[in-house]
Amino acid sequence: MSVLKIKDVSKIFPNGNVRAVDSFSLEVADGELVCLLGPSGSGKSTLLRMVGGFERPTSGEMTIDGEDITHVPPEKRPTGMVFQSHALWTHMNVFKNLAFGLKLRKVAPDEIKRRVEAVLDLVGLAGYGTRHVAQLSGGQQQRVALARSLVLEPKILLLDEPFASLDQHLRERLREEVRDIQQRLKITTLFVTHGQDEALSMADRIVVMRDGKTEQIDRPDVVYREPQTPFVAGFIGTMNLIEGNVANGIFSKAGYSTPLPVSDGPAILAVRPEALDLAVASEGSQGKVHRVTDYGTHGLVDLELNDATRVKAMVSHPDLFRAGQGVTLAPRAIAAYRDGVVIHRA
């Protein structure tokens, strides 16, 4: 049972008085994998480093299984961190990298050997103990970095963009492997990434962060389908965000209008490209096709509304559309935002 609780944690860096994390609260349940997702500078890495003990929170409290760890130094925390750059010790071979933490804990040599071999087997590197880390590929190095954390059996596993330095193919393979290992060991995990694919495919829950604050905490499917703020809507996946006005229950923008049962005033209409149907129209068109891209399995049509606002629509038959054609838009699912919060979803 390893539960991580973060309560009202803030971090203000003295240089420039930057508030990197602002009153952040989160509870990560036992065995859960939570992804901190956000753009650069959103405070996700700072938050992870605070959980790891490498940054001191300016205020707030952090507990693991009820034990306050807010001011505990990293070497005494029951956490294990995997760094973006692997951070392997190049003067040691793979075995020594993994055994170092166990030796510091005065584990018996036989037990060290057993545990190191077991964890190397777990990450698919059985027999690699005598290899020098410089002889390993990037993916193997990242597995060693993961094994180095896992061998100590931490209560909380912290992953700081562990796949950022790997190529796309390897990244996809490794994230599946890491997820498998995490589920097999049922280890509570906090994972930082700025890759939404990683977050959506791995996480039990996603925390979308912006300017050190939480924008939304939800299951990946909910974050994707029901973004709570225009920022989340724009950040996760591709989303058309059309700024317009609502009058008498009709949203309108540059010749395009659609019913929107909310009070009058400005609003942002959010429509996913896959939820926007197009029809070629010789008269009464609401937009004009700018470009058609055929991806084989589907097509993506770039449209321009009358005021040059760009909108994307996913179509199953891209060959039906040509640049310059007039089209009408028919959204199947919409959300509307005002003052940064959702006001309508249909």
Place this chain on the structure above:
Amino acid sequence: MTAIDAGQPVLAAPERRRPIGLLLVAVPVLLVIWLIIWPIISAVIQTVWVKTPEGGNSFSVETYRFFFSDGYSLSNLSITLWTTGVCAILLLVVCLPIALYLRFSDSKVAAYVQGLAIFPMFVPSIILSFAFIRVLGPNGTVDLVFNAVGLPKIRSPYLTPWGPVIGLVWDNIPLTVLILLSGLGNVSNQAIEAARDVGAGKLALLWHIILPRISNSVLVAISFAVLGIFSAFTLPYVLGPAAPEMMGPFMQRTFRELFEPQTAITQAVITFGFCIVFGLFYVRSVARNQAP
């Protein structure tokens, strides 16, 4: 076929450039041969190919036999080795903490500490010697301050073996700090954090992570210091005791005051012999550390 013909001049270019490259390196190589290699060979020849009373020349190791059987020469060699060893240890003890502080401190004070550590580099040895005498010598600043507060006089290290040790350590701090700092630059913050993450305290971090990663820099720093200190002249001459004396002042006195150039050259060859042993040890260690 055309492509091959067109490629010929390009393939021939390195052949044409080779003499230019050789000419470029020839100047420094010739200078090294003229100013370093030849004097060494000449010195060795002069010490073993000696004039006979009959006016001819013959092979003899008499000067070396004299050096290694003469108590005074051996005590000079021994004080030189002692001074070099003590200085090397003290330099590590003093410079490693400074370099570690400069590498890992975010404080603004670090810039001032770095300035202070590098400052001796710009002070000539002779100025440093007289500054030492004014501060630590008899009736120097320390004595005056102690006297003013009613404390007894200190036993001044001036004209004792510790005089050159203090001076040489101070003189060698900048280069040693700079070399260690450059080595510490290769130890990434994430490597340090990863070690702390698995439970390494400060001592374990230093011993298991930092020192192995900077072993080459430590070797380079100590080798440079040892090579300089072993054959140092000014500081041991001004601050050291009259007897025993370090090899630098010993050679000078043998040459200038005793008018025994061949004995002085023998002392120089023996000094060179020790330095080259340190040099070879350094080259071997660095090569071994760099091997995959």
